[in-house]
Amino acid sequence: MTKLSVNINKIATLRNARGGNTPNVAEAAIKAEEFGAQGITVHPRPDERHIRYQDVYDLKKVVKTEFNIEGKPVESFMKMVLEVKPEQVTLVPDSDDAITSNAGWDTIKHLDYLTEIISEFKRNGIRTSIFLDPNPKLVEAAAKTGTDRIELYTESFAVEYAKGNLNGIYPYRETTDEALKNGLKLNAGHDLSLDNLQYFIEQIPEIDEVSIGHALISESIYMGFENTIQAYLKRIEMANKFNR
Numbered sequence: 001m002t003k004l005s006v007n008i009n010k011i012a013t014l015r016n017a018r019g020g021n022t023p024n025v026a027e028a029a030i031k032a033e034e035f036g037a038q039g040i041t042v043h044p045r046p047d048e049r050h051i052r053y054q055d056v057y058d059l060k061k062v063v064k065t066e067f068n069i070e071g072k073p074v075e076s077f078m079k080m081v082l083e084v085k086p087e088q089v090t091l092v093p094d095s096d097d098a099i100t101s102n103a104g105w106d107t108i109k110h111l112d113y114l115t116e117i118i119s120e121f122k123r124n125g126i127r128t129s130i131f132l133d134p135n136p137k138l139v140e141a142a143a144k145t146g147t148d149r150i151e152l153y154t155e156s157f158a159v160e161y162a163k164g165n166l167n168g169i170y171p172y173r174e175t176t177d178e179a180l181k182n183g184l185k186l187n188a189g190h191d192l193s194l195d196n197l198q199y200f201i202e203q204i205p206e207i208d209e210v211s212i213g214h215a216l217i218s219e220s221i222y223m224g225f226e227n228t229i230q231a232y233l234k235r236i237e238m239a240n241k242f243n244r
């Protein structure tokens with residue numbers, strides 16, 4: 001059954017807008033788990049535009065489900081993750097000026113670099129995942145890095161699905177098949193929403209974890225945080241029934 005990890009970056013965006021501590025990021029994580037979240041994801045970016053490094057240390061004290069820290073493995077990120085020791089770290093090749101994550105790793109070009117970093121995290125008992133475009137040609141090299149999982153970067157699926165084009169799923173199906181052949185487990189994320197999640201999981205039931213933030217926090221404005229998390233869990237449940 002696919003697990004839902006709630007990305008709370010945008011809670012921190014709202015908190016930072018006024019310079020105080022409302023909404024409280026740690027309280028949001030506690031509530032998200034109370035409402036059914038099976039994991040908490042954060043993406044502390046170098047400019048700390050939303051999640052700050054201190055938030056990560058504060059969240060470590062309260063997260064009771066799975067804690068997933070995403071980011072570019074710069075030295076400060078590596079140091080923080082090795083100190084916090086979350087259940088999972090997800091490596092993302094972000095450029096510092098990107099408005100959001102916009103690409104996965106070139107695992108062929110960065111094989112040695114990723115292998116070294118992944119071995120450091122695994123030596124410290126942290127499960128690793130690497131952000132990957134839905135391209136089967138990148139999977140064999142991803143497996144060679146020693147990573148536990150890949151995270152399918154789902155923006156292109158979301159864009160095509162919003163246009164009514166269901167064919168956008170095919171690269172994800174092909175990449176998943178290649179990943180399973182190479183002994184990798186699968187996560188997925190970026191631009192997943194209440195509109196597109198059920199179809200995605202129906203077509204790719206092997207996904208172990210989806211991490212969802214921007215749409216979920218936005219939908220919560222209208223539906224409420226608890227109702228929205230419950231709605232996501234229902235979408236996953238319905239998708240799994242489809243595959244029984």
Ligand SMILES: CC(=O)[C@@H](O)[C@H](O)COP(=O)(O)O
Nearest residue numbers: 009043070092100101189190
């Ligand atoms: C890796 C990924 O897709 C998400 O972490 C995404 O980067 C969210 O980041 P922002 O909340 O900064 O858009």
Ligand SMILES: NCC(=O)COP(=O)(O)O
Nearest residue numbers: 007189190191211213214
């Ligand atoms: N890894 C994806 C994530 O954590 C959240 O991405 P988004 O739902 O904010 O686009």
